[in-house]
Each structure stands twice: as C-alpha cells, then as structure tokens.
Amino acid sequence: MHGRTSLVRHDQTCPLFKDIPQDFSAARYHSLIADIQDALDLVPIANTADDNVLMAMRHDTHPVYGIQFHPESILTNHGQQIIQNFVQLMLS
Numbered sequence: 001m002h003g004r005t006s007l008v009r010h011d012q013t014c015p016l017f018k019d020i021p022q023d024f025s026a027a028r029y030h031s032l033i034a035d036i037q038d039a040l041d042l043v044p045i046a047n048t049a050d051d052n053v054l055m056a057m058r059h060d061t062h063p064v065y066g067i068q069f070h071p072e073s074i075l076t077n078h079g080q081q082i083i084q085n086f087v088q089l090m091l092s
Contacts, residue, residue, distance in 0.1 A: 004028055005075050008055045010046035016056065016065055018085050020078045023049055027075035034068055042066075063089060 008026045010017040034054050036042040046056035046067075056067045065086065071079035 003075075006053075006055070006069070007049040008046050008069060009049040010056065011044075014045040014056075014058055014065075015089055016045065016058070016067075016082065016085050019081055020085075024077045025075070026055065026069035026071070026077070026079075027073035028069050029073075030068065032068075034066075065089070 004027075005025045006028055007023055009023050010020065012022055034057070036044065036054065036057055041060045042057045043060055044054055044057050047054055053068075055069050056065070058065050067082075070076055071082040073079060076082075
C-alpha cells in the first residue's frame with residue numbers, strides 16, 4: 001500500500017473527524033495492519049470501506065488517538081481539517 005489511496009469510512013462519532021465526510025480518500029504508505037480485537041480500551045473509529053482494515057482508533061477514556069493513514073499527504077482529502085481537529089482536541 002505504499003503511496004496508494006484508500007477510501008476510508010469513519011463512524012461519525014469522533015471529534016477527530018468533525019466536518020469530514022463519512023467517506024474520504026486517504027494516503028497509505030504502510031504494509032502493516034493493526035489488530036485491536038483484544039484491546040478492551042481501544043475503540044475503532046475508521047476503517048477502509050472496501051476491506052474493513054483498521055485506519056483509526058481512540059482510547060475509550062483518555063484523549064489518545066491513533067491513525068494508520070497520512071493526513072499530511074496531498075493524497076488525503078480533508079487531511080488539513082483532520083490535523084486541525086486533532087490540534088483542537090489537544091488544546092481542549
């Protein structure tokens with residue numbers, strides 16, 4: 001998946017994706033896949049639309065977020081808004 005885009009679908013509940021369409025294209029530069037099935041305190045918030053690969057998660061009770069795509073890439077639609085949302089979350 002190096003240098004490719006995937007359609008990502010988020011769950012519309014996380015403020016990290018505020019003002020972002022539910023489906024958006026995101027740049028991927030990795031070949032690893034995260035698996036959080038056994039992590040009781042991590043909540044998936046976005047997956048690829050076609051094959052359901054985890055693309056973003058949050059901690060259940062702490063302001064901790066993880067993403068597996070590159071919002072800073074020109075290949076990611078709405079990437080700057082995602083970064084701005086993250087900054088606002090960290091400042092609040």
